[in-house]
Amino acid sequence: MSSSVTIVALAAGLAGFSLPAIDVPTVVVRAAGDCSAAAAQVVAETGGELLSAQPTADGKCVVTVLIPGNGGRPKKVTVKVPM
Numbered sequence: 487m488s489s490s491v492t493i494v495a496l497a498a499g500l501a502g503f504s505l506p507a508i509d510v511p512t513v514v515v516r517a518a519g520d521c522s523a524a525a526a527q528v529v530a531e532t533g534g535e536l537l538s539a540q541p542t543a544d545g546k547c548v549v550t551v552l553i554p555g556n557g558g559r560p561k562k563v564t565v566k567v568p569m
Contacts, residue, residue, distance in 0.1 A: 520541075520569070521539035521540065521541050521547035521549065521569060522539070523569070524539065524546075524547040524549055524567045524568070524569055525539035525547065525549050527567065528549040528551055528565050528567060529551060532551050532553050532563065533553065533554070534551030534552050534553040534554070534560075534563065535551060535552045535554075535560075536549070536550075536551055537550040537551060537552055537562070538550045541569065542566070545568065545569055546566050546567060546568055546569060547566070547567055547568075547569055548564060548565075548566050549564070549565050549566075549567060550562065550563070550564045550565075551563055551565075
């Protein structure tokens with residue numbers, strides 16, 4: 487069942503009314519075991535685009551990046567690096 491807020495927003499949009507934009511704050515939380523520095527290092531070294539960075543139980547990070555190709559498909563590379 488649709489919520490009444492969704493129905494009102496849809497009806498307002500169909501009637502030509504615009505609803506005010508809602509600013510949603512972005513929160514970044516860093517904690518022990520954070521792979522952000524390791525991910526930044528791999529991205530800088532490879533020139534790739536970050537896909538994921540996951541901590542492991544042994545204190546390392548598994549970082550996956552896409553490295554641009556020469557007009558072809560990018561290459562997916564996964565690297566395990568220390569935190």
